[in-house]
Amino acid sequence: DARVTQTPRHKVTEMGQEVTMRCQPILGHNTVFWYRQTMMQGLELLAYFRNRAPLDDSGMPKDRFSAEMPDATLATLKIQPSEPRDSAVYFCASGLRRGQGFTDTQYFGPGTRLTVL
Amino acid sequence: SQQGEEDPQALSIQEGENATMNCSYKTSINNLQWYRQNSGRGLVHLILIRSNEREKHSGRLRVTLDTSKKSSSLLITASRAADTASYFCATDRGSTLGRLYFGRGTQLTVWP
Numbered sequence: 351d352a353r354v355t356q357t358p359r360h361k362v363t364e365m366g367q368e369v370t371m372r373c374q375p376i377l378g379h380n381t382v383f384w385y386r387q388t389m390m391q392g393l394e395l396l397a398y399f400r401n402r403a404p405l406d407d408s409g410m411p412k413d414r415f416s417a418e419m420p421d422a423t424l425a426t427l428k429i430q431p432s433e434p435r436d437s438a439v440y441f442c443a444s445g446l447r448r449g450q451g452f453t454d455t456q457y458f459g460p461g462t463r464l465t466v467l
Numbered sequence: 468s469q470q471g472e473e474d475p476q477a478l479s480i481q482e483g484e485n486a487t488m489n490c491s492y493k494t495s496i497n498n499l500q501w502y503r504q505n506s507g508r509g510l511v512h513l514i515l516i517r518s519n520e521r522e523k524h525s526g527r528l529r530v531t532l533d534t535s536k537k538s539s540s541l542l543i544t545a546s547r548a549a550d551t552a553s554y555f556c557a558t559d560r561g562s563t564l565g566r567l568y569f570g571r572g573t574q575l576t577v578w579p
Contacts, residue, residue, distance in 0.1 A: 443510075456502075
């Protein structure tokens with residue numbers, strides 16, 4: 351049963367600390383998305399990658415957030431330094447892009463619930 | 468900004484009743500998708516409808532798409548308590564890059 355995995359599931363940290371969230375996409379998927387979900391803003395796209403290359407990270411605060419794909423089986427989202435307003439649930443999703451004209455279904459992980467005190 | 472706008476924001480019904488949720492959007496699309504999110508979980512894909520389709524079925528789900536009105540509806544027939552969740556529509560805004568734009572969702576509560 352292929353699924354997206356995310357670690358940690360919960361993270362409580364203090365303002366100013368570095369936070370690293372990890373995602374393992376479904377094996378064979380070539381597109382990885384990072385979302386943030388809050389009550390106020392809903393589901394926001396932070397960044398996404400195709401074949402490990404960043405396609406769009408315009409939704410991400412550049413001064414403190416960074417997203418990478420060190421290899422095809424791992425995506426990371428880092429926040430440094432973290433702030434209370436970063437408290438949210440962060441989702442990773444993966445999909446398989448087969449070419450023009452095909453539509454991606456996204457498969458979401460369980461999320462990382464981040465609380466910054 | 469959100470592309471899809473779901474309506475209503477919240478819906479409360481009894482088991483066995485049908486639940487209808489609507490989604491409006493503003494741009495041209497290639498397709499529209501519906502997702503479900505149970506409390507504390509990630510989103511789960513339910514159904515995809517292409518812009519040249521008008522209706523699609525999957526089990527107890529029926530999705531319609533009216534591109535002239537830029538709207539879609541999701542009907543869940545004979546609802547169950549287990550259908551309690553948030554339901555989101557998502558579109559691609561006509562892009563072929565694979566990105567989806569999600570609405571804020573409809574919170575459906577089905578009472579036993």
